[in-house]
Amino acid sequence: MPLLDALALNLERRPDAPLYRQIYDGLAAGIIGGSIKPGERLPSTRDLAQALGVSRNTIMLAFEQLTAEGYLEGLSGSGTYVSREPPAERVAREAPRINPAIRAAGSLERPFDIGGGLAHVPATLRYMRRPVPFRSNFPALDAFPVQLWAKLAADLYRRLDADIANHLMGEGDPQGYGPLREAIAEHVALGRGIACTAANVIIFAGAQQAVDLACRLLLMPGDEVVCEDPGYDGVYASVIATGGVPVPVPVDADGLDVSAAERKAPGARMAYVSPSKQFPLGMALSLERRHQLVDWASRSNGWILEDDYDSEFRYSGRPLPSLYGIDRGTRVIYLGTFSKTLFPALRLGFAIVPTALIEAFVSARTVVGRYSPILEQVLVARFMKEGHFASHVRKMRKLYAQRQAHLLHVVERRLGDWLMATPTDTGMEVVARLAPGLGGRAVSKAAAEHGLEVMPISSLARETDVDDRVTLGFSAFTPEQIDEGVERLRTVLVGMG
Amino acid sequence: MPLLDALALNLERRPDAPLYRQIYDGLAAGIIGGSIKPGERLPSTRDLAQALGVSRNTIMLAFEQLTAEGYLEGLSGSGTYVSREPPAERVAREAPRINPAIRAAGSLERPFDIGGGLAHVPATLRYMRRPVPFRSNFPALDAFPVQLWAKLAADLYRRLDADIANHLMGEGDPQGYGPLREAIAEHVALGRGIACTAANVIIFAGAQQAVDLACRLLLMPGDEVVCEDPGYDGVYASVIATGGVPVPVPVDADGLDVSAAERKAPGARMAYVSPSKQFPLGMALSLERRHQLVDWASRSNGWILEDDYDSEFRYSGRPLPSLYGIDRGTRVIYLGTFSKTLFPALRLGFAIVPTALIEAFVSARTVVGRYSPILEQVLVARFMKEGHFASHVRKMRKLYAQRQAHLLHVVERRLGDWLMATPTDTGMEVVARLAPGLGGRAVSKAAAEHGLEVMPISSLARETDVDDRVTLGFSAFTPEQIDEGVERLRTVLVGMG
Numbered sequence: 001m002p003l004l005d006a007l008a009l010n011l012e013r014r015p016d017a018p019l020y021r022q023i024y025d026g027l028a029a030g031i032i033g034g035s036i037k038p039g040e041r042l043p044s045t046r047d048l049a050q051a052l053g054v055s056r057n058t059i060m061l062a063f064e065q066l067t068a069e070g071y072l073e074g075l076s077g078s079g080t081y082v083s084r085e086p087p088a089e090r091v092a093r094e095a096p097r098i099n100p101a102i103r104a105a106g107s108l109e110r111p112f113d114i115g116g117g118l119a120h121v122p123a124t125l126r127y128m129r130r131p132v133p134f135r136s137n138f139p140a141l142d143a144f145p146v147q148l149w150a151k152l153a154a155d156l157y158r159r160l161d162a163d164i165a166n167h168l169m170g171e172g173d174p175q176g177y178g179p180l181r182e183a184i185a186e187h188v189a190l191g192r193g194i195a196c197t198a199a200n201v202i203i204f205a206g207a208q209q210a211v212d213l214a215c216r217l218l219l220m221p222g223d224e225v226v227c228e229d230p231g232y233d234g235v236y237a238s239v240i241a242t243g244g245v246p247v248p249v250p251v252d253a254d255g256l257d258v259s260a261a262e263r264k265a266p267g268a269r270m271a272y273v274s275p276s277k278q279f280p281l282g283m284a285l286s287l288e289r290r291h292q293l294v295d296w297a298s299r300s301n302g303w304i305l306e307d308d309y310d311s312e313f314r315y316s317g318r319p320l321p322s323l324y325g326i327d328r329g330t331r332v333i334y335l336g337t338f339s340k341t342l343f344p345a346l347r348l349g350f351a352i353v354p355t356a357l358i359e360a361f362v363s364a365r366t367v368v369g370r371y372s373p374i375l376e377q378v379l380v381a382r383f384m385k386e387g388h389f390a391s392h393v394r395k396m397r398k399l400y401a402q403r404q405a406h407l408l409h410v411v412e413r414r415l416g417d418w419l420m421a422t423p424t425d426t427g428m429e430v431v432a433r434l435a436p437g438l439g440g441r442a443v444s445k446a447a448a449e450h451g452l453e454v455m456p457i458s459s460l461a462r463e464t465d466v467d468d469r470v471t472l473g474f475s476a477f478t479p480e481q482i483d484e485g486v487e488r489l490r491t492v493l494v495g496m497g
Numbered sequence: 498m499p500l501l502d503a504l505a506l507n508l509e510r511r512p513d514a515p516l517y518r519q520i521y522d523g524l525a526a527g528i529i530g531g532s533i534k535p536g537e538r539l540p541s542t543r544d545l546a547q548a549l550g551v552s553r554n555t556i557m558l559a560f561e562q563l564t565a566e567g568y569l570e571g572l573s574g575s576g577t578y579v580s581r582e583p584p585a586e587r588v589a590r591e592a593p594r595i596n597p598a599i600r601a602a603g604s605l606e607r608p609f610d611i612g613g614g615l616a617h618v619p620a621t622l623r624y625m626r627r628p629v630p631f632r633s634n635f636p637a638l639d640a641f642p643v644q645l646w647a648k649l650a651a652d653l654y655r656r657l658d659a660d661i662a663n664h665l666m667g668e669g670d671p672q673g674y675g676p677l678r679e680a681i682a683e684h685v686a687l688g689r690g691i692a693c694t695a696a697n698v699i700i701f702a703g704a705q706q707a708v709d710l711a712c713r714l715l716l717m718p719g720d721e722v723v724c725e726d727p728g729y730d731g732v733y734a735s736v737i738a739t740g741g742v743p744v745p746v747p748v749d750a751d752g753l754d755v756s757a758a759e760r761k762a763p764g765a766r767m768a769y770v771s772p773s774k775q776f777p778l779g780m781a782l783s784l785e786r787r788h789q790l791v792d793w794a795s796r797s798n799g800w801i802l803e804d805d806y807d808s809e810f811r812y813s814g815r816p817l818p819s820l821y822g823i824d825r826g827t828r829v830i831y832l833g834t835f836s837k838t839l840f841p842a843l844r845l846g847f848a849i850v851p852t853a854l855i856e857a858f859v860s861a862r863t864v865v866g867r868y869s870p871i872l873e874q875v876l877v878a879r880f881m882k883e884g885h886f887a888s889h890v891r892k893m894r895k896l897y898a899q900r901q902a903h904l905l906h907v908v909e910r911r912l913g914d915w916l917m918a919t920p921t922d923t924g925m926e927v928v929a930r931l932a933p934g935l936g937g938r939a940v941s942k943a944a945a946e947h948g949l950e951v952m953p954i955s956s957l958a959r960e961t962d963v964d965d966r967v968t969l970g971f972s973a974f975t976p977e978q979i980d981e982g983v984e985r986l987r988t989v990l991v992g993m994g
Contacts, residue, residue, distance in 0.1 A: 097798070098857045102713050105864050130664055141662040150654030157647030165638045167627055169840040205702060209866035216599050216738070221718075237864045241713070301594070343666040345871035360595045367602050367734045369706035373870060374842035 019054050020061035020245070021100055027062065031071050031082055042072070042080045057247060060462070061240070065104040105241035133485025134407075135453045136280070136429040136473035137310075139340050143399055145392060152382055156375065168374050174366040175358075176203025176350070177377035183384035184336070184350050192311060193325040194334065200352050202361050203372050207307060207337040207349040211272070212238040214333055214351070217364050218303050219244040219269060226261040226271035230461035232279045232307065235272040244269075248462035251278055255285030258292040270303040271296070275323060276311035277427040280460050280471050284425070287320050294323055297331035304332045310427035312341050312393050313475075315401045317425050329354045338380065340428065341393055348372060348380060400428060400475045403482065407474040410486045418493040421472060428475035431457070433468055438496065440467045446492045452485060516551050517558035517742075518597055524559065528568050528579055539569070539577045554744060557959070558737070562601040602738035630982025631904075632950045633777070633926035633970035636837050640896055645885060649876055665871050671863040672855075673700025673847070674874035680881035681833070681847050689808060690822040691831065691849060699848045699858050700869050704804060704834040707848040708769070709735040711830050714854075714861050715800050716741040716766060723758040723768035727958040729776050729804065732769040741766075745959035748775055752782030755789040767800040768793070772820060773808035774924040777957050777968050781922070784817050791820055794828035801829045807924035809838050809890050810972075812898045814922050826851045835877065837925065838890055845869060845877060897925060897972045900979065904971040907983045915990040918969060925972035928954070930965055935993065937964045943989045949982060 030036035042048070045063060049056040063080060066072040073083050131138045160168065175181065181198035188194040204210040211234055219225065221243035227235055229248030239246040247265040250257050256273050271293060275285035285293075297304050306323045324334040329352075337349035353361050365371065383389050404423065408430065411421045421432040434440060440456030447454040458467040474482065527533035539545070542560060546553040560577060563569040570580050628635045657665065672678065678695035685691040701707040708731055716722065718740035724732055726745030736743040744762040747754050752775050758768060768790060772782035782790075794801050803820045821831040826849075834846040850858050862868065880886050901920065905927065908918045918929040931937060937953030944951040955964040971979065 097715070097717075098854075099714055099717060102861050102864070103857060105861070131667060138667065141666050144662060144666065146654060146657045146662060150651060150657075153654065154647065154651055157643060157650065160643045160647075165641060165643060165840075169638050169641065169842045170628060170635070171841045205866040205869070208864070212865050217596055218594070220594075220596060234864070241861075241864055343662075345666045345669045347867065347870040357595075360600060364599050364602070364738075367599070367705070367731070367738055368709050368865065369702040369844075371844065372702070373844040373873060376870060376873070 020058045020065075023052070023054075023059065023062040024065050024100065024104075027066055028071055036082055038082050038084045040082045042082070044079070057245070061104075061245070065100065101243055102241040105237040131473075131476045132451055132453050133477050133481055134429070134472040134474070134489075135476055136455050136471045137340070138428065138473055138476040139343060140396060140399060140403075140476055141343055142478070143396065144343055145388070148388060149379070149383070152379055156378060156382070168378060172371045172374040172377075174371040175362045176201065176372065177374055177381060179385065180377045180381035181350075183381050183389075184352075187384065187389075188322075188334070188336070188352060192308065192319070192322040192334075194322055194329075194352060195325070196329060196352050199358060200329065200355065202351045202353060202358070202365060203377060204349045204351060204365070205347045205369070205372050206339060207309065207335045207351075208234045208238075209368070210333070210335050210349060210351040211235050211305060211307070212241070213361065213364055213368055214303070214305055215239055215242040215244060215270075216368075217357075217360055223269040224265045224267060226256075226265050226268045227462075228256050228273060228278060229464050230280055230457050230466055232272070232274060233460055235305065235307075236462075246462075248464075250464050251281055251283070253283055254289050255283055256289065256293070258289050258296060262296060268300075268302060270305065272305040272307065273323070274307045274309060276308050276314075276319065277424070279307075279309070280429075280431070280455065280457050281466075281469075282422075282424050282427065282429075282431050282471075284320055290320065290323055290326055294327045294331070297327065302331065305335060306332050307335045309335075309337055310340060311336075313397050313400055313428065314426045315397065315404070315424075324352060330356075333357070341389070341396075342380065342383075346376060346380070348376065396475075403474040403477065403479070404430065406479045407472060407482050407486075410483060411472070414486050414490050415493065419470070429455075429471045429473040432470050432472055434470065438468075438493075440470045442496070443470060443493070446496055447489060450488050450492050452488055452492070454489070517555045517562075520549070520551075520556065520559035521562050521597065521601075524563055525568055533579055535579050535581045537579045539579070541576070554742070554960075558601075558742070562597070598740055599738040602734040628970075628973045629948055629950050630974050630978055631926070631969040631971070631986075632973055633952050633968045634837070635925065635970055635973040636840060637893060637896060637900075637973055638840055639975070640893065641840055642885070642889060646876070646880070649879055653872065653875060653879075665875060669868045669871040669874075671868040672859045673698065673869065674871055674878060676882065677874045677878035678847075680878050680886075681849075684881065684886075685819075685831070685833070685849060689805065689816070689819040689831075691819055691826075692822070693826060693849050696855060697826065697849050697852065699850060699855075699862060700874060701846045701848060701862070702844045702866070702869050703836060704806065704832045704846040704848075705731045705735075706865070707830070707832050707846060708732050708802060708804070709738070710858065710861055710865055711800070711802055711848070712736055712739040712741060712767075713865075714857055720766040721762045721764060723753070723762050723765045724959075725753050725770060725775060726961050727777055727954050727963055729769070729771060730957055732802070732804075733959075743959075745961070747961050748778055748780070750780055751786050752780055753786065753790070755786050755793060759793060765797075765799060767802065769802040769804065770820070771804045771806060773805050773811075773816065774921070776804075776806070777926075777928070777952065777954050778963075778966075779919075779921050779924065779926075779928050779968075781817055787817065787820055787823055791824045791828070794824065799828065802832060803829050804832045806832075806834055807837060810894050810897055810925065811923045812894065812901070812921075821849060827853075830854070838886070838893075839877065839880075843873060843877070845873065893972075900971040900974065900976070901927065903976045904969060904979050904983075907980060908969070911983050911987050912990065916967070926952075926968045926970040929967055929969055931967065935965075935990075937967045939993070940967060940990070943993055944986060947985050947989050949985055949989070951986070 045056050045059040049059045063072060071083055072080050178198060180203060181201040184201045185196055185198045215238040219242050223244045224247050225239045225244050226249050227246045228251050236246045247268060249261040249264055255278050261271060273285060293304060296302060304323055308322060311319060322334060324332040334352040338346055408421055408423055418438060419432040419434050421430045424430050440458050444454045444456045455471045456467060457469040542553050542556040546556045560569060568580055569577050675695060677700060678698040681698045682693055682695045712735040716739050720741045721744050722736045722741050723746050724743045725748050733743045744765060746758040746761055753770050770782060790801060793799060801820055805819060808816060819831060821829040831849040835843055905918055905920055915935060916929040916931050918927045921927050937955050941951045941953045952968045953964060954966040
């Protein structure tokens, strides 16, 4: 097999580049050069891994990148083939040379995107459409207290005389506006049992920016990172973009399988978890697993990214202690966001970091974009300090509980032949299991053609087979919108036979 | 010299790490391990470079990082010594392992910072204090139309019914709010002769975020980047943070010395310039140099980062065509900011990128922090579309011209014995040359003790000797504040003998 020989040769020659990139480069060069022909079927990832003496994960990363860039097609199922039409921009002589790691990170496609004008930007995290049923992970903007928000903003502007303007419109603190950091420290102390001060809080433009900065700061090229599978694609993207290697680890009923992680990535430097509500499967990380994970970090001097999104919307049961609290602030970086509790376009999130990391995080924060806009931070601080935040979250919790109950009721009555939705203790969407014979990707595609958004769990999976499940978001939709969406989804499912 | 032997050994062993990091690691290990003693004087950068067969620049990068982290002291002047007290956080067994590149990038100190509570965050880009005379690069917030801004905000909130809220408070376009991108495309077409559409415009949280993303996207580890010397420290930080090597190149009366750049870094992948007003020396890049630089990029397939800050505030003469315009949008990334034309805490800037780069930039933009807050983008778009932006810039241009004239007049009358300020055609500060015997760093330090900010050009210099000059900002201060500041500065200078 000349393909394998060429790759093996390359692998010996370049000790400086990550393995997956060498395989990527070798295959891309072969395809551009014509030694690997359009339409040719590639060996399986398993065979290739064995032949080259590398892990299957390495091969899959290379294949993913080549697929994202259009060199290969058909990643799973019947095998992987060289595209019949190689991507034009690589063949062109004047092609821009883009850093392959960050290119790969930015090009992971989300197959459940509704098509259209977005086609030229296949970004993982791109969502600019209005929410349609059953968008997951989206707050009820129809219930946001816009007029209260506007009044606070008007008050703030009224007080902006020259002196305050110099203070609030001039250069801000890269760590974040002090009173907002104080309010957040109080919020997590009360809600999540985290003992910290405002000095441990750093404001970011959403949790993703904090994930990305943590990866850049704490990883060296080649470092392995334990990621949930299925799991949040933003962390996979940032790990790849910073030269690290994401290691997908399965989740079970207790959340991330920590023992599997220790077996699969014994030298991992970092682990990412969404412990309050695993994204996208929805279970909580059990108390035992939490201790196991903190023990791992402590033993191995590893880092934990604790993405505690949706912990605010708990409908029943008691919340489990946060990893940051269990660990007492040494190896855990706790991440929170206002995208769900307030609104996404605000672009505010925060990290709570161990004291030993504060200076490094804040210094690096200035390099990647100085700081977050200040006037919005002042507004959010006031919203929190005056009690509006706690009251809004309480109201939304009640509203979302009603919307969930309504969705579950209608889905059971009208869609029971095709899917079964499981109630969730927390958060903004439920997981629904499809009847045998139905696949999540196929349902999502058909639903998109009818203007609906149904997220197949498999779109966030790497090595696990979860195409039997989808998520249905309820938080952003009124009972009438839910009824109407369910009827449309029924039509879709009837149409699929 | 056992020190050199140990380093040379290390250099042969590790072909995978950048040279400056190997030198950094070798020296840090020696200091921690005790083989290099506290107080020991190091060989000069020139000798060390010769002995190890590396460039002096490489040695200086390593020294800079070691100095920033407290291992070494006294970078210039009488030589470099091992600190008598090694940094506690490195010696501690539990020290966090921070990526050395991004740590170095985030720790470049600005010696003209006014001390105090900021000591624990020695970040380059950190500025959270109110502007005091003679802060450079700072707009006149006392003249910002706060009430008009507040009225536009109130109008916007009033129109936020559920439908518009879903549109504007939900997920936004990572490339930026469409109407704002349109307004920017019109603005640069009129003002800077740039033929582009809204599709080429990408919104960032300020120009620094765009610089950082361009480095991550377009550089591979080890790539050289031509940087102005003295020059903007944010680009040095981002180049180092992404594993590239900044190459300081001197500027003369015509701006960046492009021929020197071609000699010094013949294989450079990128060049950063501030062509409208070189930061911090203030001259424009000449037309000939502009063509020379664009030719270089075209011949070598290199990239140009054109940081066109302050091009809006031109008091006399005609603006030179932008590099983006000369190049017709193939190798130039044009950067603009609203921090100067509106206000810093807004955190909005933009890049105009060649069509071939749009997709890669937007995809990567989502990974590093999704997108900028939307409601502020809506406000700025409306501010521009209704003509307020052009009118505000016009008013500020007139105001800043008056403030500059006043400063020059008072400085000549009251400070003529110590310094001579040169009028500037454009921007927000003037350069002043100190009388023989006075040094910029010393003046800055003495001024800071009297509550004044005088920026020594040498704080932004790498290899050039420019401690005979400082900048004095005029834009942010009323005539009364300027008078008062000049009197205080006179006291400082009298006190220095």
